[in-house]
Amino acid sequence: MTTTPTTLADVLRQATDTKGQIADLARRAAGCVSQAENAPADFDFNEVNAERKAAVERLVYLNTVLARSNAVTTIEWKGRQIIVAEVIRRKAEISGEIKFLEGLTLRNGPAKTATGEYSDRGQPVYETVNWKSALTEPVRVKQLAALKADCSALDRALQTSNHGTLVDLEDPAP
Numbered sequence: 001m002t003t004t005p006t007t008l009a010d011v012l013r014q015a016t017d018t019k020g021q022i023a024d025l026a027r028r029a030a031g032c033v034s035q036a037e038n039a040p041a042d043f044d045f046n047e048v049n050a051e052r053k054a055a056v057e058r059l060v061y062l063n064t065v066l067a068r069s070n071a072v073t074t075i076e077w078k079g080r081q082i083i084v085a086e087v088i089r090r091k092a093e094i095s096g097e098i099k100f101l102e103g104l105t106l107r108n109g110p111a112k113t114a115t116g117e118y119s120d121r122g123q124p125v126y127e128t129v130n131w132k133s134a135l136t137e138p139v140r141v142k143q144l145a146a147l148k149a150d151c152s153a154l155d156r157a158l159q160t161s162n163h164g165t166l167v168d169l170e171d172p173a174p
Helices: 008-032 045-072 084-103 137-164
Strands: 003-007 074-077 080-083 109-118 124-131 166-170
Touching: 003 008, 003 137, 008 045, 008 137, 008 166, 045 080, 045 084, 045 166, 074 084, 074 137, 080 084, 084 137
Parallel strands: none
Antiparallel strands: 003 166, 074 080, 109 124
16 A cells, blocks of 8 residues: 655545545435335445445544644644644633633623512512622633634644644555
8 A cells, every 4th residue: 555645634634525425425325225125226235335334444544643643743832842632622622611701691780680479460579689790891801812812823833733744644445
């Protein structure tokens, strides 16, 4: 089997394409696994399933190449070298923190809140609750800006690495 020097960005594209191919083949296999007697099948199940299995093997190979490279390729981040696998994990955690902060309900000051009770005339009873948030909107805005900047910087570093890192990729069997 021959190998070709390939960027990680191309390996990622191939992995995405292969996932789509697997999904298409799985749908096709599901559609031809059973058929009415005396009716010709559009596709041969065994052939389609063999193609699907070969595509799954290719995807496992591509993901293994990516994982190995991500475990040894480093990127400078905030004055230290970290492996790409950590960059990917940090980016995911920062994205989670952004969603968390964006989803917080900040309440400050008085607000009428239903008590769950009703008056004699069937009207809801309200009480005034004085709210105080542990986080202010200006602080949240600053935190979100910093997190989004970090996420973008990690993404740029990752893209640069993926386009600059070469791996020897085995060519698929014809």
